[in-house]
Amino acid sequence: MSEEPAPAANSAAGAGGAVRRRPRRWAAAVGALLVALLAVAVSSRSFPAISSYSRGGGCGCPGARKYTGMVEDCCCDYETVDAINEEVLNPILQDLVALPFFRYFKVKLWCDCPFWPDDGMCRLRDCSVCECPDNEFPEPFKKPYSGLSPENMKCQEGKPEATVDRTLDTKVFKGWVETDNPWTADDETDNGEMTYVNLQLNPERYTGYTGDSARRIWDSIYKENCPKYPSEDMCQEKKALYKLISGLHSSISVHIAYDYLLDESTNLWGHNLPLLHDRVLKYPERVQNLYFTYLFVLRAVTKAADYLEQAEYNTGNPEEDLKTQSLVKQLLYNHKLRSACPLPFDEAKLWQGEKGPELKQEIQKQFRNISAIMDCVGCEKCRLWGKLQVLGLGTALKILFSVDGENHLNQQFQLQRNEVIALVNLLNRLSESVKFVHEKGSSTEEIMKQQSSSTWQKSASKLNLKPYSAKTAES
Ligand SMILES: Cc1cc2nc3c(=O)[nH]c(=O)nc-3n(C[C@H](O)[C@H](O)[C@H](O)COP(=O)(O)OP(=O)(O)OC[C@H]3O[C@@H](n4cnc5c(N)ncnc54)[C@H](O)[C@@H]3O)c2cc1C
Numbered sequence: 244m245s246e247e248p249a250p251a252a253n254s255a256a257g258a259g260g261a262v263r264r265r266p267r268r269w270a271a272a273v274g275a276l277l278v279a280l281l282a283v284a285v286s287s288r289s290f291p292a293i294s295s296y297s298r299g300g301g302c303g304c305p306g307a308r309k310y311t312g313m314v315e316d317c318c319c320d321y322e323t324v325d326a327i328n329e330e331v332l333n334p335i336l337q338d339l340v341a342l343p344f345f346r347y348f349k350v351k352l353w354c355d356c357p358f359w360p361d362d363g364m365c366r367l368r369d370c371s372v373c374e375c376p377d378n379e380f381p382e383p384f385k386k387p388y389s390g391l392s393p394e395n396m397k398c399q400e401g402k403p404e405a406t407v408d409r410t411l412d413t414k415v416f417k418g419w420v421e422t423d424n425p426w427t428a429d430d431e432t433d434n435g436e437m438t439y440v441n442l443q444l445n446p447e448r449y450t451g452y453t454g455d456s457a458r459r460i461w462d463s464i465y466k467e468n469c470p471k472y473p474s475e476d477m478c479q480e481k482k483a484l485y486k487l488i489s490g491l492h493s494s495i496s497v498h499i500a501y502d503y504l505l506d507e508s509t510n511l512w513g514h515n516l517p518l519l520h521d522r523v524l525k526y527p528e529r530v531q532n533l534y535f536t537y538l539f540v541l542r543a544v545t546k547a548a549d550y551l552e553q554a555e556y557n558t559g560n561p562e563e564d565l566k567t568q569s570l571v572k573q574l575l576y577n578h579k580l581r582s583a584c585p586l587p588f589d590e591a592k593l594w595q596g597e598k599g600p601e602l603k604q605e606i607q608k609q610f611r612n613i614s615a616i617m618d619c620v621g622c623e624k625c626r627l628w629g630k631l632q633v634l635g636l637g638t639a640l641k642i643l644f645s646v647d648g649e650n651h652l653n654q655q656f657q658l659q660r661n662e663v664i665a666l667v668n669l670l671n672r673l674s675e676s677v678k679f680v681h682e683k684g685s686s687t688e689e690i691m692k693q694q695s696s697s698t699w700q701k702s703a704s705k706l707n708l709k710p711y712s713a714k715t716a717e718s
Pocket residue numbers: 250253256447448449450451452453454457458460461488489490492493495496499522529620624625626628629
């Protein structure tokens with residue numbers, strides 16, 4: 244696997260503006276215009292259906308797939324992942340996460356960073372999370388009448404003054420237990436500081452969180468907790484941890500590109516395909532790691548099928564709850580999925596050597612650290628999704644590695660309600676990323692190849708504008 248080149252300065256991210264800088268309106272306008280032009284160029288092209296896309300020639304001819312064959316270290320190929328994702332998994336997951344059981348996530352949002360002082364670097368309203376009033380929860384989640392007016396019944400983004408009652412009714416957790424997850428920092432049992440968030444009202448997208456603060460988080464994760472050694476020096480297990488984090492990172496970048504603030508002055512949101520290219524597509528390894536993480540989490544979900552099938556999905560709304568149960572079953576036992584990709588990832592190959600138990604403890608500690616670092620993310624919405632997705636990964640790790648001698652889940656195996664919510668939402672996020680990369684990947688790459696600096700110069704001269712430079716900005 245090739246080493247990644249040093250990161251280039253990202254013009255697309257620059258168009259969104261750096262943290263704490265005054266926006267340079269004309270530069271932002273040109274940037275937004277170019278992004279919008281590219282988005283139109285790409286979206287006006289016709290995209291073949293999965294089957295013809297998969298059939299592209301294997302000789303570098305137009306239409307050939309860039310990613311073919313087995314996803315590295317997994318047991319399923321790219322073509323199958325794309326087809327199954329689009330036809331089966333993505334539609335089920337999209338419906339599932341919109342249902343009451345899966346849309347409320349319990350999270351401690353205001354946390355002290357255990358490693359360095361908080362340096363909130365978020366500049367957008369979209370960075371902050373809408374915490375939902377207690378009376379928006381499903382019936383069994385409710386505490387007795389709270390006296391809030393009907394206006395407060397809906398969670399409204401951008402209303403930081405909205406009263407949030409954080410009292411929780413422990414009956415909510417009926418049938419669900421509070422158990423420790425050895426893979427994550429112990430966040431779940433401390434109910435007093437938890438709040439419920441409606442994930443549907445807080446989509447993961449561009450927030451403007453960037454610069455030193457974000458960089459420090461990723462640096463600390465990669466350098467201290469899952470370094471990428473040269474392949475030959477890296478054992479399977481450490482390689483898997485690196486790939487999981489890198490795959491998650493790719494997915495976060497894809498979501499930023501998918502839902503980006505193209506023009507702040509008109510509040511225009513849309514796809515930022517140059518950003519997708521610069522942060523993900525340009526590095527094949529990042530795409531590969533995204534597919535790896537998706538298959539890893541999918542394997543965890545299917546491995547826990549018996550447990551998840553029998554879990555209680557009670558929110559006090561029988562119709563919605565029945566739908567939840569039915570969709571969970573469709574997800575777990577879909578025959579197309581089971582026959583096309585019966586074992587997405589083979590976890591039995593890990594921890595086999597003499598040093599297996601020792602290694603497991605070491606990697607568990609590193610992952611717990613990564614989970615604790617999420618408290619240092621300086622943007623509330625990024626922290627919410629960072630915490631949810633790291634908990635989802637921790638849950639996948641717990642499922643895959645809580646096994647008896649026969650590699651079945653051991654008898655005492657239990658999941659918390661929040662772990663199940665995190666796991667399914669994470670799978671949905673990854674599924675969305677895989678879908679977007681599959682749909683837009685090759686055309687974006689093709690256009691980016693053709694797009695040279697001359698395009699920029701042409702567009703800039705038409706508008707009688709020059710590309711951004713510090714000098715012109717100051718003058
Ligand atoms: C937990 C977390 C959640 C976030 N959520 C959001 C969000 O919801 N919305 C938002 O707008 N911003 C979010 N951010 C910020 C976002 O991830 C970027 O850090 C930010 O946009 C700046 O991007 P960048 O181009 O500097 O590179 P970054 O994405 O910060 O990457 C830093 C460095 O890591 C390496 N790298 C990048 N991608 C990969 C990969 N896939 N695998 C391996 N190495 C890689 C590269 O060397 C790169 O230079 C989040 C950050 C964190 C830490």
